[in-house]
Amino acid sequence: MAHSAHELIARLPVTQTLLPAQVIGELFQLLIRKAEFSPKRAQQAVLNWQDAFAVIDTSQSVLLAAIDLAVHHRLRIWDSVVLAAAATASCRLLLTEDLHDGFTWNGVTVVNPFAKTPHYLLAEALDS
Numbered sequence: 001m002a003h004s005a006h007e008l009i010a011r012l013p014v015t016q017t018l019l020p021a022q023v024i025g026e027l028f029q030l031l032i033r034k035a036e037f038s039p040k041r042a043q044q045a046v047l048n049w050q051d052a053f054a055v056i057d058t059s060q061s062v063l064l065a066a067i068d069l070a071v072h073h074r075l076r077i078w079d080s081v082v083l084a085a086a087a088t089a090s091c092r093l094l095l096t097e098d099l100h101d102g103f104t105w106n107g108v109t110v111v112n113p114f115a116k117t118p119h120y121l122l123a124e125a126l127d128s
Contacts, residue, residue, distance in 0.1 A: 008126075011126045017053045018053060018054050018055070018086070018089050018091060019049060019054070020055070020056045020085035020086060021055055022058055022078055022081045022082050023082060024046055028042050028046050057085075058081055059088070062081060062084045065087065065088070065106075066083070066084040069083060069084060069105065075099065076098075079096075079098050079099055082096065083099065083108060087106035087107060087108045090107070092108065092109065092121065093125060094109070094111065095111055095112075095122070097113075097114060101119070109121055
């Protein structure tokens with residue numbers, strides 16, 4: 001059963017949910033471009049997300065790992081940054097619609113949170 005984004009976010013365990021810094025930047029752009037937020041309103045929304053969830057920084061080692069991912073797995077660089085940041089933070093699960101559902105790299109499994117059949121790792125995370 002697929003969840004809406006709002007339902008899913010409300011169910012995420014706050015203490016176990018991390019946001020890569022790259023995602024914060026992408027959210028800002030999305031809010032301005034597609035949701036037509038003013039830059040100030042988008043900034044406030046991004047700050048609210050940072051208050052709600054811990055943020056994973058993009059370091060030099062994350063960038064180098066991301067470049068390696070892009071070269072060896074033919075991923076887009078910014079998707080690679082998100083995955084590499086998740087691996088650096090020892091995440092077990094990465095929720096995204098942008099990568100191949102079920103792909104696992106360095107212990108991180110990519111899961112589409114809106115798939116018709118929820119991945120067992122997502123079901124476990126939402127039940128905790």
